[in-house]
Amino acid sequence: MTTSVSDTFAVTQVKPLIGAVIETDKQTLLSGRHSAEIRGMLEDRGVMVFPQVHFTDEEQVEFTRTLGKFVPEMHGDIFQISMDKAINPQADYVKGAFYWHIDGTMQQVPLFASMLTCKKKAPVGGNTEFCNTYAAWDALPDEEKAAIENLRVVHSLVAAQLFVEPEPDLALLDQWSRLGTNELPLVWAHTSGRKSLVLGSTCDYIVGMDPIESRRLLVKLRDWATQEQFSLSHEWSVGDAVIWDNTGTMHRAMAYPLDCDRQMHRTKLEGEEAFS
Template sequence: MGITVTELGPTTGVAIEGLSGSQLVDRSVADECLAHLDRRGVVIYREANINDDDLVAFTRLLGQAVPLPMGGDPDHPEIQRITRDASQSPLAAYREATFFWHIDGTTDEVPNKGTLLTARRVSDDGGGDTEFANTFAAYEALSDAEKAEIEGLRVVHSFAASQLLVYPNPSEKERAAWDRNPSREHPLVWTRRSGRKSLLVGATAGEVTGRSAEEGRALLDRLLEWSTQPQFTLRHQWRQGDLVIWDNTGMLHRALPYSQASARLMHRTSLAGEEAVA
């Protein structure tokens, strides 16, 4: 069977069929993947059925694979299990926060460049699809007046902001635990060295510096709603063996809700960031 490449949404997503397993661990395949990521933000290898060794090897062809916390596999410290089953992952209790639009690593100076996610088991309860929203395209589509309005604004990102979406009335102990995670202030508009710009919004965006809580919240909500319109988004319905890679710096993402009893299990790797937010 030949290899087919299909562009998906108006601004976002490429699906590739006909490559699987160790075929992905190839310099030319990785270079093509990086080119697609630069143009379209999300690359989907349909039913790639890649094993853990090859997943790590392919990740290293795309960039620097980073060890992930609480992965649970000493042979593959770069792999983290994504599940709501507490017996499979100590991070299972926090997965409900991923049901909200977010970018990974927004409390870091240099967020991860990209994420790879492959489906070991898919959801059996009708949930668990993953959606993406292109914040490069969303910024570009703003009017000149809207771009001028937000230029120079800064936003405080925190773990607490994302958890408040799930648990709006935390106990003092819970809030204190969240606040032990460091927050970070970033520009609302992330300008790359290349000059390309994107919006840095999502679940961790808690407040706009220098604006009242109400005014800042209204602006952040408006920009998130703008960025997640159909022309900027892509929904992926998982099949077992699918491998999805996305540009974490310019793609909001979220999982559609699935239950704690769901069989859904993903293996994730991440690419180290290459450019600080500026």
């Protein structure tokens, strides 16, 4: 672990290739004094944890705004992630979060970053896992890079929802299908010059490849990207805030009792770069 200290701002790397814990107070974060430093660490570390800062919703929005262009949710500034439909009418949609994914693969410009704060943790389970898809690409053998770097993948909500509901009726399948499909590169060449893998549950098939071979390669790359050296699992405490680079990080929620009223609040930063 590597630690640096500036004012009341201490940064500790969690693993060599992913994660950092930032020990500070909410006033320091809200001041914006370290915003450039935090943004600079996002691509390199992928995930940053601010333990028990206990943001209010208003403070979470304020802090998010210090890091880029804030994107409000459909029904307000905060998305309340809960399986209780009285709190979150989109609770069924949240079940898709149990599978590895990148937010925004049905768009040309995905979110730059997302932040979660923990309001009520699950009694068991409920960790959030992350993996660094920049580091996963960098570590691939050169011959494998050459074989995949020009491949294209079709993404769809249908592919993602089949993890949640493997045998939908026709009406439900038609509902999912209305969002259509989106063809993206398997390897994202970023404007920074770095590359990352674009994977996750929305991957349907690789263009021009036999369906079985396509699925095998997508699963192989997912297994590669999510192995121990590229990934971490965050065990939540109430008050934690976690932000991650959505352009080079996959994430998923680990299983927990669906009736336990686990509650997380999400804010988002607008995308700044198209898939290419």
